[in-house]
Amino acid sequence: MYGSSDVQGAGTRGTTGHEMRTIQRAGFLSIVGNVVLFGIKLAAGLTSGSIAVVADAWHTLSDSISSIVLLVGARTARKPADDDHPFGHGRAELISTVMIGTILGMIGITFALDAVERLFHHEGAHYTDFTLWVVGFSILAKEAMAQYAFAVARKTGYSSVKADGWHHRSDALSSLLLLVGILAGGRFWWMDSALALGVSVFLGYTSYSILKEAFSPLLGEAPPEELETRIQEVVRRTQPEGPDIHHLHVHHYGRHTEVTFHVVLDGETSLRKAHEIVSVIEQDLRRELGLEATIHVEPFETWKDRQLRRRARSKEPPADPGA
Incomplete structure (x- = not known):
């Protein structure tokens, strides 16, 4: 495909x-x-x-x-x-x-x-x-x-x-x-x-x-690595700091493609500011890649806690969350 x-x-x-x-x-x-x-x-x-x-x-x-x-x-x-x-x-x-x-x-x-x-x-x-x-x-x-x-x-x-x-x-x-x-x-x-x-x-x-x-x-095929990289590049322009996007899903409807993913923002970010950030990302994805995006905002603290629990379950030393 x-x-x-x-x-x-x-x-x-x-x-x-x-x-x-x-x-x-x-x-x-x-x-x-x-x-x-x-x-x-x-x-x-x-x-x-x-x-x-x-x-x-x-x-x-x-x-x-x-x-x-x-x-x-x-x-x-x-x-x-x-x-x-x-x-x-x-x-x-x-x-x-x-x-x-x-x-x-x-x-x-x-x-x-x-x-x-x-x-x-x-x-x-x-x-x-x-x-x-x-x-x-x-x-x-x-x-x-x-x-x-x-x-x-x-x-x-x-x-x-x-x-x-x-x-x-x-x-x-x-x-x-x-x-x-x-x-x-x-x-x-x-x-x-x-x-x-x-x-x-x-x-x-x-x-x-x-x-x-x-x-x-x-x-429902997995997106190619090249597409994931391009989406991440678009997100990075708006969010240069913090973890990569995750839970990326791509849905094809012929010539129409929908993408959904999670983006991590600072927990202190206001609702209005978070909305502005994801709106810019959605517009850039639509203009540059022809993708219609639905983005879920996740607080950094929640993401960090989940990563620490996952590392604990696998008995691996926790990685730097900001890396």
Whole structure:
């Protein structure tokens, strides 16, 4: 979820109208291109009796389903916050990413079972020149679609568009595997089922990668050390003395990110002054990192007593609280 480029300005930012149009364009192009490729690959698979090519065709059609899910998820994620969803609908994008990964995994399992059944029945395939040309064209077309999706993902920051790009890439690579197998081993009756199993394994791995990336922020991943350091730097400008912040939690809601943490202030600080200090910190975090912060103020004396009790329980000598 996080990368070094995600720390700066990775928090609260809405999707602009131009970005939404770019995502929609990518989705519509993906749907049309995949439907066309599905038709010619299915024809090639049926005429040659190749379950591997048919599996690859359905893999391609699944990209269209993924693109539809992508468009629906992106539109839902753009909806503003309401009474029932005070943090917005940003996680709809992650949910659509999970759906894309799940679809891919189900297709992989289905064709793996079909390939095993054909192995048991000694069923082969008879490849033609038409099959070779269709698979070769599909490789080039799908890689071009993948590159376009990756470019849109970099521009908009949408993980579901990136997942759609990996879906295209997986299709291109599975077609490449088919092409190599057809050229190298078309004489062996078992080659088609072996290729179908290879495609299924690749689909499963791609599904796992997509689901892992989506589930991590949904379940609540720990913030990267770089982000913690940046937050601490912002706090230090206002609070140069005293302990570091603690109890830092980061919550992602798509493009909206909330952070909560504790800051330690002198126990004699007035309520008005404490409010002024945390307000400055919240404004700086919003302006510099795009984060919406909720800060809990803890008196220095309370923090010190807790640290001393913790050290006593662990039988370690107490450290300098101000270090």
